[in-house]
Amino acid sequence: MxxxxxxxxxxxxxxxxxxxxxxxxxxxxxxxxxxxAEIEVVNYTKKADQKNxxxxxxxxxxxxxxxxxxxxxxxxxxxxxHTERHHELMANNHWTWDRTEKLAGRDSVVTLxxxxxxxxxxxxxxxxxxxxxxxxxxxxWEDKSFDFSKKENIDCLVCHDQSGMYIKAKGAxxxxxxxxxxxxxxxxxxxxxxxxxxxxxxxxxxxxxxKHGDLDKAMNSCSKDVDIHMAIDGEDMSCVACxxxxxHVIKGKAYAFSSENKNRATCTHCHTDAPHNDKILNQHGDRxxxxxxxxxxxxxxxxxxxxxxxxxxxxxxxxxxxxxxADADGNHNYLSIKGTFVYDDHVKxxxxxxxxxxxxVLLTDSITEIPVQINxxxxxYNDKGDNCESTTCSKIWPVKIHRGKQPWDPILKxxxxxxxxxxxxxxxxxxxxxDWNNSIVAGxxxxxxxxxxxYDFVExxxxxxxxxxxxxxxxxxxxxxxxxxxxxxxxxxxxxxxLPGRDHYDFIEYIGILLVLLAVAGVVIHGGIRIVLRKNxxxxxx
Amino acid sequence: MKVYIYKGFERFWHWTxxxxxxxxxxxxxxxxxxxxxxxxxxxxxxxDRTAWAFLALIVFAIFWHFTTGEWKQYIxxxxxxxxxxxxxxxxxxxxxxHPTNKLVYNKFxxxxxxxxxxxxxxxxxxxxxxxxxxxxxxxxxxxxVLGNLGPVAAIHTMGAFFLIVFIIAHVYLTTTGHxxxxxxxxxxTGWEEMSELEAKEMVKSEMEYSLKVAKHHLITDxxxxxxxxxxxxxxxxxxxxxxxxxxxxxxxxxxxxxxxxNGDYIEVNKAWANLYKYETVEEIIGKNFSLSRxxxxxxxxxxxxxxxxxxxxxxxxxxxxxxxxxxxxxxxxTMTPFMKDNKIIGVQGVIINIDRDNASKLQWDNE
Numbered sequence: 087m088x089x090x091x092x093x094x095x096x097x098x099x100x101x102x103x104x105x106x107x108x109x110x111x112x113x114x115x116x117x118x119x120x121x122x123a124e125i126e127v128v129n130y131t132k133k134a135d136q137k138n139x140x141x142x143x144x145x146x147x148x149x150x151x152x153x154x155x156x157x158x159x160x161x162x163x164x165x166x167x168h169t170e171r172h173h174e175l176m177a178n179n180h181w182t183w184d185r186t187e188k189l190a191g192r193d194s195v196v197t198l199x200x201x202x203x204x205x206x207x208x209x210x211x212x213x214x215x216x217x218x219x220x221x222x223x224x225x226x227w228e229d230k231s232f233d234f235s236k237k238e239n240i241d242c243l244v245c246h247d248q249s250g251m252y253i254k255a256k257g258a259x260x261x262x263x264x265x266x267x268x269x270x271x272x273x274x275x276x277x278x279x280x281x282x283x284x285x286x287x288x289x290x291x292x293x294x295x296x297k298h299g300d301l302d303k304a305m306n307s308c309s310k311d312v313d314i315h316m317a318i319d320g321e322d323m324s325c326v327a328c329x330x331x332x333x334h335v336i337k338g339k340a341y342a343f344s345s346e347n348k349n350r351a352t353c354t355h356c357h358t359d360a361p362h363n364d365k366i367l368n369q370h371g372d373r374x375x376x377x378x379x380x381x382x383x384x385x386x387x388x389x390x391x392x393x394x395x396x397x398x399x400x401x402x403x404x405x406x407x408x409x410x411x412a413d414a415d416g417n418h419n420y421l422s423i424k425g426t427f428v429y430d431d432h433v434k435x436x437x438x439x440x441x442x443x444x445x446x447v448l449l450t451d452s453i454t455e456i457p458v459q460i461n462x463x464x465x466x467y468n469d470k471g472d473n474c475e476s477t478t479c480s481k482i483w484p485v486k487i488h489r490g491k492q493p494w495d496p497i498l499k500x501x502x503x504x505x506x507x508x509x510x511x512x513x514x515x516x517x518x519x520x521d522w523n524n525s526i527v528a529g530x531x532x533x534x535x536x537x538x539x540x541y542d543f544v545e546x547x548x549x550x551x552x553x554x555x556x557x558x559x560x561x562x563x564x565x566x567x568x569x570x571x572x573x574x575x576x577x578x579x580x581x582x583x584x585l586p587g588r589d590h591y592d593f594i595e596y597i598g599i600l601l602v603l604l605a606v607a608g609v610v611i612h613g614g615i616r617i618v619l620r621k622n623x624x625x626x627x628x
Numbered sequence: 629m630k631v632y633i634y635k636g637f638e639r640f641w642h643w644t645x646x647x648x649x650x651x652x653x654x655x656x657x658x659x660x661x662x663x664x665x666x667x668x669x670x671x672x673x674x675x676d677r678t679a680w681a682f683l684a685l686i687v688f689a690i691f692w693h694f695t696t697g698e699w700k701q702y703i704x705x706x707x708x709x710x711x712x713x714x715x716x717x718x719x720x721x722x723x724x725x726h727p728t729n730k731l732v733y734n735k736f737x738x739x740x741x742x743x744x745x746x747x748x749x750x751x752x753x754x755x756x757x758x759x760x761x762x763x764x765x766x767x768x769x770x771x772x773v774l775g776n777l778g779p780v781a782a783i784h785t786m787g788a789f790f791l792i793v794f795i796i797a798h799v800y801l802t803t804t805g806h807x808x809x810x811x812x813x814x815x816x817t818g819w820e821e822m823s824e825l826e827a828k829e830m831v832k833s834e835m836e837y838s839l840k841v842a843k844h845h846l847i848t849d850x851x852x853x854x855x856x857x858x859x860x861x862x863x864x865x866x867x868x869x870x871x872x873x874x875x876x877x878x879x880x881x882x883x884x885x886x887x888x889x890n891g892d893y894i895e896v897n898k899a900w901a902n903l904y905k906y907e908t909v910e911e912i913i914g915k916n917f918s919l920s921r922x923x924x925x926x927x928x929x930x931x932x933x934x935x936x937x938x939x940x941x942x943x944x945x946x947x948x949x950x951x952x953x954x955x956x957x958x959x960x961x962t963m964t965p966f967m968k969d970n971k972i973i974g975v976q977g978v979i980i981n982i983d984r985d986n987a988s989k990l991q992w993d994n995e
Contacts, residue, residue, distance in 0.1 A: 094816060096640045101647045108651060108677040109670075147631035366672060372767040470773060565668035571661040586762075587661040587668065591782050598789030606795040612716075612801065619721050 087206050127356040133321050145273035154268035157225055157261065158238040163272065165237060174334035179343075180223045180245075182234065187345040190443035190464045199343050202533075204449060204501050205572060206490025206546040207291040207394060213505030213532040214515070217257040219593035221286035228259045230532075238296070244280045249274035254285075278317065283325040292424070296391045297342075299433065299486040300554035304387030312386045314556050318330050328355070341461060342552055347442030351517050351553075353377070375481045378437065379563040381552045384486060389417050389429035395491040397543035398522045399425035423506075423517040425491075435484030435552055439465035449535055453499045457489070457545040465581035482580065486550040493526060497538035501546075505529040630819040633735055636700075641689050642815055648682045649791065651675075656788055679759055686752070701736055708771045709738045720804060726826065743794070743969045753788055758784040883959070883979040886966055891917045891933060895973060903959065903981050905951040920949055934965045949979075957981065 106239035125378070142606075144150055147164045165172055166291070179185045184199030200218075204210040211218035219227040225239045226232065233239070241260060243252045252271050255263040284476075291297035310317040328351050329338045331611030336528035338351040340457060353376040354361075360368045370379075384390065401422055405407055445462040465480030494501045504525040508515030514528035522541055530537040568577040577585060634642075655675040658665050666674060693699040711727035716739075719727070728737040736744060761780045765773060765803065774780060803810035806821050812821030882899030887893060893912050901909045912919075917933070918926050925948060930944045941964045949957045963977040 089817070092636070093639075094635050097643050097816060100640055100644055104647050105651075105680055108648075108674050108681055110677075243759050253908060267662060357994055366676075369767045468775070526695075565672070566664070569659070569661070569668050584776055584781055586659055586777070589778070590660065590785070591778070594785050594789075598792075601789055601793045602857075603798065605793045609796060609800040613803070615721055 097348055108571075115359055125357075125361075127217045130327070130356040144275050147273075150272045150597050152269065154272065157241065157243065157268060160268050161238050161240050161242050161270045164242045164275075171334065172240055175223070175240050175268060176234065176237070177222045178223075178334050178336070181240065183222060185344065189345045189513050190445045190462070192445065194446070198345070198448075200447060202449070203343060203446060204460065204503065204549045205295060205342060206488060206492055207391070208506065209396075209492055209501075209502045210477075210529075212450075212503050213529045214507035216259045216509075217507045218468070219260045219487055220254045220258070221290070222260050225260050243268075243271055244285070245278045246275040247271050247282065250624075252282065255541075260427070261451060278326055280322070283329075284357070287325075291391065293418075294387045295385060297488070298552075298554070299390035300381065300384040300548055302385070302388050302390075302555075305350060305554070308387060311561075312555060314558050315588050316554075320452070330355075340442045341549065344442045345446065350442065353380075371477070373481055375483045376481050377556075378435075378484050380556050380559075381435065382557055382561065382563050383434055383554050384552050384569075385431045385433050386486075386555050387431075387575065389415060389431040390433065390486065391427055391488065392430045392433070393426075393489045394424070395426040395429035395543075397425060397491050397492060397515075400522070402520070415540065422520070434576070436487050437482050437577055438463055438485055438549070439467055439469065439480040439580070439582075440483040440485075440551060441465040441469055441480040447501060449501060449503055449533060451500065453494065453501065453544070457547045458494075458501065460490075460546050460548040462548045464550065482577070484552045485493060486552060488550065490546040490548065491543045491547055493541045494544040494545075495526075495538050495540065496542045497540050498536060500535075502526045502537060502541060503529040503533050503535070503542070505532060524566045630821050632813050632818055633820045636818070639815060639818060641685065641692070647965075648685065649795070651678045652682065653788065653792065653795075656784075657762050659730075659989045660785060660788075676763065679756075683756065686756075702741055702748065704741050704745050705738050707738060709742070712737050712739045714977050717737075717805070747794065747810075751787055751794075754783060755787045755791070756788065761813075767978055779939065824978065883981070884976070885979070886916055886974055886976040887933070887935060888974045889972075903957060903979065904949065905953050905955065911952075922948070922950055932963065933975060936965050937972055939965055939972060941965070947979075 090244060094176045147167070147426060149166055150164075154160050154163070157623050175181050179199055182199065182266060183201040184197045186197045187194060189198075197597055200213070202210075208214075208218070210399075214226050215230075215232075223241045223244055224232075225241055241254075243262070244254060249271050251266060253263050253266070255261055284301070284306060287298070287301050288294055288303045288305075289296075290301075305313055307318055307476040311318050315321055315323045321327075326336075329336050330351070331337070335349070337349055339349065357376070359371060361371075362368050368402065381393055398420070399422065401420075409420060410418065410422075411420040412418050413429070415429070415431075418424050418427050419425075436615055440463045443464045445459075445464065447458060447460050453593075461484070467480065492501070493504055504522065505513075505515050505528040506517050506525065508518055511518050513519070514521070514524040516522065516525035519525065523539070526537055526541050527539075566575075566587070568575055568585065571590075572578070575588055599618040629702050651674060654665060655671040657663065658668065658671040659675060665671065708728055715724060715727050715955050719725075726737070744820065758780050759775060762784055765779055765780075767773070801807070802811040802815075806826070808822055810821040822865075826897065869946065883903045884895075884897040885893060885900050886895040892914055893916075896909055896912055898909060901907075906913070917929070921929055929947070936942050944961070947959060947961045949959060951957055959979040959981050961977055963975050966974040966976040967971045
């Protein structure tokens with residue numbers, strides 16, 4: 087009995103203890119789906135603790151108690167108190183529509199922006215400014231002659247209107263629609279709300295959620311299923327809660343235009359760079375953007391445009407009227423003026439290595455690669471920065487890839503800028519005249535660029551890093567979403583590095599499994615012979 | 629017959645290793661992507677913790693091996709390797725005897741020595757080092773960053789496969805003991821069942837070992853009294869043959885003799901007679917012990933004999949004996965007074981034969 091107890095205490099009990107220790111469930115590491123854990127943040131005051139102090143009631147200001155004739159008069163009224171603010175605005179790329187940055191992979195510093203860039207949606211604004219600048223914070227940008235130094239042309243209201251009544255008109259060079267009560271609107275002003283930002287950032291590319299895929303009008307009033315931060319039943323955060331702004335310098339980068347790694351709005355600003363109660367997960371943050379796991383899908387409320395094929399544009403009904411085809415969800419499949427589209431919702435992102443720097447195809451660039459990379463997000467596994475002390479260390483990022491087929495000059499090998507919009511027929515605008523050659527001639531001439539006279543359509547790709555529509559922790563990616571041998575694993579296509587659970591070396595597997603099988607076979611054969619010859623075996627023949 | 633082979637710590641160590649290695653394998657191959665069992669995240673955490681626990685156990689085991697001198701069991705030898713392989717390839721099928729015996733001080737056969745040493749010096753360190761690299765040299769914030777996890781993962785995976793192969797062979801070979809389960813039973817209880825023949829061999833070796841140990845103590849320790857009792861007692865404990873020493877002695881290769889105060893043989897056992905190449909025990913009884921030595925070495929023996937008669941215990945170390953046929957042999961000799969009614973009435977002793985090859989080694993030990 088004593089011996090049994092002894093054996094039990096040295097053999098069984100230690101095993102039990104060891105097993106309990108190594109398999110102990112770490113409460114900190116479990117996502118409690120019932121009770122969401124209180125998430126610790128810095129640099130942010132939670133909704134429950136926020137005190138809404140009305141700084142100033144603009145309706146009491148005398149200068150706003152007037153019937154404004156022109157929207158510019160409102161701007162001048164603003165600037166009469168908020169003096170010198172126009173300097174800040176005029177340096178802001180919401181005004182300049184360009185930024186002077188170094189393109190990744192090139193030596194030159196260039197001034198680039200909506201003003202002179204191309205994308206694979208509506209291609210570019212040149213020749214069509216009057217309609218495109220509906221999203222410019224200014225008044226009167228009709229063509230290249232627009233005076234960017236005239237402060238009265240700043241549109242304060244598009245961002246600061248809180249009445250919801252302020253609307254910019256179509257094809258009106260940035261002016262608001264006729265007949266607005268600018269008196270009431272001007273008295274309503276305040277810090278920008280989601281609706282102010284969203285009117286352009288949701289609707290870029292000609293429709294809701296067309297461009298970004300993670301910026302959707304539904305986010306004005308959404309549930310936690312769409313966006314954990316902006317959910318009205320949650321923190322109900324506005325855009326500027328993260329895109330913090332000082333002196334009209336707004337944090338945040340859109341890599342459709344930007345090239346440098348600076349002034350970015352980051353998750354870690356509030357969540358710190360060690361947001362998990364798990365060291366391994368925090369280490370993942372060294373090589374993986376937060377967004378990768380926490381934005382498992384985008385276009386969660388409304389569809390986003392995935393493909394835009396301009397080459398089919400121009401088909402008209404027999405009576406010469408334009409064709410509008412839409413699917414059951416109301417997404418356009420085909421428009422005579424724009425061509426064929428593919429929309430999708432609840433899209434799984436693509437994943438790339440990205441270090442915060444980007445290159446862009448310029449209208450003057452010679453195309454060497456098809457599909458044309460409209461923008462190239464730089465980065466690779468081997469780009470580890472300076473031990474990642476700098477933020478240029480490449481991380482895995484989720485992106486929306488928008489694929490296009492758009493006009494180019496196959497002789498000069500350049501993307502071309504067609505003139506798309508005009509209020510009048512016979513003005514070479516494609517959306518009115520449906521003549522590609524004329525519209526390209528007009529667009530290229532307007533841009534002072536050469537055109538061979540021949541055009542074709544070329545496949546293009548554009549990359550949109552995803553930042554919004556963040557999911558709750560329990561809906562975020564789990565380990566096996568990436569650490570899996572499945573071909574539909576999230577990182578199945580991201581090559582150039584060894585990912586545990588996904589990768590293996592065939593020869594190691596073959597040798598290893600072969601050795602194991604040989605061992606088993608050896609045991610079976612050896613043991614089999616021993617059993618057959620049992621009489622001779624085991625020394626107990628006596 | 630059962631013999632005590634594995635000490636408490638060894639058994640604790642072994643079975644804890646079993647638990648840890650099984651858990652490491654189960655979680656490791658899940659992380660490798662072979663199957664889903666614990667869940668990936670749990671698997672990683674368990675693997676991490678188990679590795680640390682394993683490391684702690686390794687530290688304990690190293691400490692234990694060095695403080696107890698058990699590390700010597702892993703000194704590799706090519707001696708009998710061929711015979712051991714031959715046994716597994718053919719002998720085992722014909723019921724041949726094991727070419728080597730399992731002993732407390734030599735519990736591994738030469739193959740085991742090689743394989744276990746390989747495990748301890750090669751596979752385990754490689755697994756520990758590659759495991760650390762896998763876990764801690766991966767991210768750019770780490771002080772030293774691996775260019776690519778791939779080679780480390782490959783080494784770690786290969787090591788894991790080797791360990792699986794080892795486990796398969798190891799578990800299978802436990803069935804080659806006296807009975808299929810006797811080795812496993814031994815690893816649980818410490819006592820291994822052996823055939824009579826093996827046990828006898830074992831007893832002989834144990835005696836030798838114990839006496840050598842006792843002798844070692846005598847050299848370093850001034851207290852010489854009752855060393856033989858101690859040695860025998862130790863042997864008894866190890867063998868679990870309490871109170872059967874006489875039987876054991878007579879069955880062992882150790883020679884026993886008793887002399888009267890004149891130096892005449894009163895009693896010798898069969899083993900003694902065999903060592904001195906006498907046909908029967910009777911041939912020597914009553915004869916003087918001067919017969920067993922050359923003239924020169926007898927003087928020394930005589931001196932020691934007198935000392936023992938005065939109450940001392942003498943450990944003689946290596947002696948050269950003259951056998952009945954005039955040939956020479958080597959043995960160790962230990963003499964104690966033989967008491968009756970608190971009076972010394974003679975001298976008794978144990979001699980243990982030493983091969984010519986080992987003789988020089990033993991001398992070296994003494995020095």
